[in-house]
Amino acid sequence: MLIHLIHAQKNKLRNDGQWLRDRMDPFLIPTDRFIERYRIPPVLTIKLVDEMSVFIPGDHYLGIPLHLRVLAALSFYASGCYQRRVGMDAYCTMSQTAISKWKRKKEISTIITKHLAPTYVKFPQNQAEVDLIQMRFKQDYGLDGVIGLVDGTQIAVAGLKLKRSYINYRKFSSINTQGIIDSDMRFLSVNARYPGSTQDAFIWNNSLIFSLLERQYSLANQENNIYRDGFLIGDLGYPLQPWLMTPVKTLTTNEVREKRYNKMIRRIRNKNERVYSVLKNRFRCLLGERKLRYNHENAAKIIYACCTLHNFLIANAFNINYEITLPTEDDDSDLIEGEMNFTEHNKYIQQGKVVRNRLIDSF
Numbered sequence: 001m002l003i004h005l006i007h008a009q010k011n012k013l014r015n016d017g018q019w020l021r022d023r024m025d026p027f028l029i030p031t032d033r034f035i036e037r038y039r040i041p042p043v044l045t046i047k048l049v050d051e052m053s054v055f056i057p058g059d060h061y062l063g064i065p066l067h068l069r070v071l072a073a074l075s076f077y078a079s080g081c082y083q084r085r086v087g088m089d090a091y092c093t094m095s096q097t098a099i100s101k102w103k104r105k106k107e108i109s110t111i112i113t114k115h116l117a118p119t120y121v122k123f124p125q126n127q128a129e130v131d132l133i134q135m136r137f138k139q140d141y142g143l144d145g146v147i148g149l150v151d152g153t154q155i156a157v158a159g160l161k162l163k164r165s166y167i168n169y170r171k172f173s174s175i176n177t178q179g180i181i182d183s184d185m186r187f188l189s190v191n192a193r194y195p196g197s198t199q200d201a202f203i204w205n206n207s208l209i210f211s212l213l214e215r216q217y218s219l220a221n222q223e224n225n226i227y228r229d230g231f232l233i234g235d236l237g238y239p240l241q242p243w244l245m246t247p248v249k250t251l252t253t254n255e256v257r258e259k260r261y262n263k264m265i266r267r268i269r270n271k272n273e274r275v276y277s278v279l280k281n282r283f284r285c286l287l288g289e290r291k292l293r294y295n296h297e298n299a300a301k302i303i304y305a306c307c308t309l310h311n312f313l314i315a316n317a318f319n320i321n322y323e324i325t326l327p328t329e330d331d332d333s334d335l336i337e338g339e340m341n342f343t344e345h346n347k348y349i350q351q352g353k354v355v356r357n358r359l360i361d362s363f
Contacts, residue, residue, distance in 0.1 A: 080290030168196030
């Protein structure tokens with residue numbers, strides 16, 4: 001008899017929870033509160049759910065409809081808090097057990113990474129796309145030829161199985177995430193494959209975009225190279241290459257122009273800092289004090305998902321300023337941060353100098 005009563009009470013609580021989820025529609029809360037909680041306005045959240053739904057065989061998992069699973073993921077991305085914050089959200093009512101089981105699936109991050117990222121995060125693949133990016137950089141900075149800015153950021157991670165290779169130069173465990181962005185602050189490429197101690201140059205030289213640009217540069221007929229007049233911009237942590245411009249470390253007799261060039265590079269590279277500032281303050285699970293408590297594979301999926309959502313919001317003309325205070329343009333300290341000697345191992349350095357000197361002479 002007692003067992004029967006216990007089961008009856010459990011069924012009642014389960015039914016009450018379903019009724020509560022049906023009654024407490026999260027899309028009915030004020031828009032400003034919705035954005036504060038999920039970082040995405042209701043109308044774009046519905047659009048996001050619609051885009052994801054075609055990749056999911058059923059609408060419910062563990063009795064949880066897709067839109068609530070998406071909101072639970074967005075709540076985590078926005079706050080960096082784990083089960084307690086997500087499960088106790090009055091407008092996203094999910095049991096702790098369901099959250100725990102659902103979390104292990106990493107369903108939403110996986111879907112965004114696998115199916116949406118190829119649409120929203122992509123390097124220019126034709127002349128029209130390259131021309132548009134170069135035009136926007138020209139409009140913003142007056143510099144011809146720029147097709148993107150490359151830089152890395154450390155995303156803090158925590159876990160018992162992390163190796164020493166995850167300890168970065170700032171002495172905390174992280175994934176060194178390399179991003180390439182355009183003038184509109186969109187990610188053109190994201191690479192979260194490497195632990196925190198990995199040097200930026202190594203990540204770059206082993207990236208798909210490096211291989212793409214090197215292959216295009218090696219074409220016998222350069223008329224077929226859509227990137228032939230373009231280049232990325234990086235700091236001194238990257239090797240000088242014909243398709244990657246870096247600051248001048250040692251000034252020459254052309255000092256005046258080289259200083260102008262360095263100042264321009266610094267000014268443009270502020271865009272990198274702005275993007276990572278917006279990304280981490282919008283999706284606070286990426287902030288250093290939060291730490292992603294997952295293995296590398298699942299932490300990387302969260303990073304990719306947040307970068308994809310960042311681009312999704314830009315594509316849909318939604319922006320809220322989540323930036324922090326940035327250094328002034330006269331601060332040249334980062335020009336030598338992470339500097340390495342690439343002369344011996346950089347087979348493209350001479351070709352890179354030719355392109356850079358030609359660029360410097362235009363100042």
